[in-house]
Amino acid sequence: DIVMTQSPLSLPVIPGEPASISCRSSQSLLDSNGHNFLDWYLQKPGQSPQLLIFLGSTRAPGVPARFSGSGSGTDFTLQISRVEAEDVGIYYCMQAFQTRYTFGQGTKLEIK
């Protein structure tokens, strides 16, 4: 199975400041068509996870523009340009390159 490794695992951020989460996979998630099968999810406190970014860099409908995804192959990044209070929660990356999907450990974003 593909192993997904996130860092940091804890991320305290001041509102209005940027934030960045790294996700690395044990093998490439890039297919022959140039698609990176890497998604980002946010689980807000007490809620089910929600899709933020798919195919490495495409925002899901309704996701604010302050969220962006980048990277290719085995190294990916989720960036929040200016963190808001409503962004608190646990962020997970997930590979969908193989049907035996695997998630990162999760990064807990909290407001300082």
Add this chain to the structure above:
Amino acid sequence: EVQLVESGGGLVKPGGSLRLSCAASGFDFTTYTMNWVRQAPGKGLEWVSSVTPSRDIFYADSVKGRFTISRDNSKSSLYLHTSSLRAEDTAVYYCTRGPPLDSWGQGTLVTVSS
């Protein structure tokens, strides 16, 4: 509006069985891969099983041979039959559509304890 509603969770003794159900609405169920993802208390997300529109089936090693996923397209429903349950199967089980997993149910809690 896409809706996924899980049911069937509860308290079960080690070695016992439960059948989880997921009622889907608001989309063409027949054209989507459907999945179960679980989350143990205070832990991260773990993919459990998937079934494609053509009924190709995949399981995590941790549940293979004990869990069975199925779908009933006539009822727009997804199922997970769990057996030989262990304490480590205790988790909230989410029904999801995808990938990408763009819709999630509210989850159903399975507690395995004597």
